[in-house]
């Protein structure tokens with residue numbers, strides 16, 4: 259199998275380049291892309307990439323596999339390869355630190371902006387803040403996000419304005435706290451999102467939905483935020 | 493004029509709403525004009541100018557003009573902030589768009605009212 263990998267080591271390379279590797283994969287077994295990378299790393303120890311859990315939980319091995327963002331550990335080679343060739347690149351739009359490792363700073367900055375924690379200024383109850391099953395249900399499809407950045411780095415609006423547009427992942431989380439019955443900062447949070455960039459740069463292209471390895475739907479969450487902003491204004 | 497209302501960091505919601513509303517006005521106007529032309533295949537100049545004499549058509553047309561101005565301003569402003577990174581060129585582009593919108597609106601009013 260032919261595997262083409264984006265290589266860039268700023269300490270020695272003037273410019274990034276694609277390097278081809280030939281590798282024999284075991285018969286009758288559909289490996290994950292991460293397994294292939296591990297095999298290649300045995301061949302060429304200089305290949306750099308992030309990974310940790312190897313089961314789609316930690317979100318560290320997001321990368322672009324033959325043109326589509328995803329987690330290497332839960333994407334099979336047969337899914338990712340095109341015409342018998344596997345092309346691996348770093349997540350698009352973020353600065354490359356080395357090979358498949360990107361600088362997620364911009365992405366986390368947007369996450370930080372939406373204040374991803376419960377804000378509640380009512381007196382702390384003796385035991386815990388209760389939530390009805392219905393209220394809890396509203397968080398389904400939101401809290402599962404693992405911050406892998408596959409979605410935001412697939413979003414053209416995020417590519418062009420990563421400093422101003424919160425991006426699908428951040429907005430999904432923004433809605434997660436807007437929708438939480440235990441959070442009392444809803445109005446404040448909405449106020450922080452009501453500029454022409456943070457939310458409204460989303461043009462509903464739905465690249466984010468297309469790539470999310472957790473099957474989440476940021477576009478829908480963004481639509482909900484918009485509705486909340488509309489309700490607040492009228 | 494239009495440039496003052498929108499897109500200078502005020503409310504994104506406002507821009508977004510304007511974009512939707514103007515889109516509705518524009519599509520209604522398109523349907524109206526095409527419908528009228530289809531219903532009057534042998535349209536004469538007198539009929540056509542009589543149509544634009546009526547008050548409601550003028551109001552509708554003015555709404556359409558303002559919608560075009562707003563819609564294209566918001567749209568082009570967005571496009572320019574996406575793709576034109578050097579501030580100087582972006583400012584020039586936006587100023588040009590703003591001026592063009594303004595010219596079209598004034599010109600359109602002149603045409604409508606035959607001033």
Ligand code: SF4
Nearest residue numbers: 413460461463464466
């Ligand atoms: S739907 Fe919005 S957030 Fe998702 S990829 Fe498209 S523009 Fe980006």
Ligand code: SF4
Nearest residue numbers: 403404406407409470
């Ligand atoms: S929404 Fe999905 S793709 Fe985006 S960061 Fe969360 S898990 Fe990853």
Ligand code: FES
Nearest residue numbers: 310311312317331
């Ligand atoms: S290694 Fe943890 S998500 Fe892939």
